[in-house]
Amino acid sequence: MEMIQIVGLGLMATVLILVIREQKPMFAFLLAAFTGLFIFLFMIGKIEAVITVLEGLADRSGIPTIYLKTILKIIGIAYxxxxxxxxxxxxxxxxxxxxxxxxxxxxxLVMAIPIISVIIETVLGLLPAGG
Incomplete structure (x- = not known):
């Protein structure tokens, strides 16, 4: 049901933008930006629920919290x-x-360096000492 609301909002905004764009391009841009921001903020609650589940899984599996937080920050930066x-x-x-x-x-890339370092150290620790 939420997806229908989001698509409906997007379609209404699109129609309004197409009507307004010829006369007031700045208002059309602002409407597009605010519509995108509204949809983004609408999804924050869903993202929070996913983060809570991931934190629970990380706690049960013994993964250090710092790695999960780093991965979540990376995902946030990407979005x-x-x-x-x-x-x-x-x-x-x-x-x-x-x-x-x-x-x-x-x-x-900067945020991923600590995780990459741990992976490389783990792989190197698994390799037999060469000589």
Missing amino acids: IAEFGAQIVRDAGQESIASKIEFAGKVLI
Whole structure:
């Protein structure tokens, strides 16, 4: 049912944007941006429920919380970068959207370094000492 509401909101906003765009392009852009923001905020509760389940699974499996938090931050960066880039693209600024995506990728790489380090150390620990 929620998906029907989201699609309905998106369709109504799209029709309004198409009607308004010719006369007031700035209002059309603002309507698109606020519609996207509203949908994003509507989904925050669902994201919170998923995070709670993942934290419970991590606790039961003995995975250190720092790794789960890092992965969730990485996912958050990816979603926010994509959302921001799409809004900027809607405004016709492809080059800025590309820079936002680039920044998101760099931040994801920076956040992933501790996890990559642990994986490499684990693999190296499994290899027999060569000589």
